[in-house]
Amino acid sequence: MLKDIKSNFDDFTRRHNIKNGVASSKVCETAREVMRTVFGDDGSVGRYKIISFRNGVLNVSVKNSVLSQELKFREKQIIGLVENKVEGVKIKRVKIDYQ
Secondary structure, eight states, X not given: OHHHHHHHHHHHHHHTXXXXXXHHHHHHHHHHHHHHHHHOSSSGGGGEEEEEEEXXXXXXXXXXXXXXXXXXXXXXXXXXXXXXXXXXXXXXXXXXXXX
């Protein structure tokens, strides 16, 4: 039954051309979980925000330069964890913007 649901969902997303949006949403949600794991829940959660995932670029907004540096330092770790959790996704880089 679960295979039927997955197959019907895949057909639905393909038919209505929303497959990329669904994949982007999965990547963003997984990236939020990974960021909580990597940075912990020590208050840094409110200082960054996952904005979007498009064309292999994960866009993250941060509130200060210290967190920006830490994010750059851990970029490869975050990319690896997200790619391991979301099947068929390749992240080229993390783009960091200030809020």
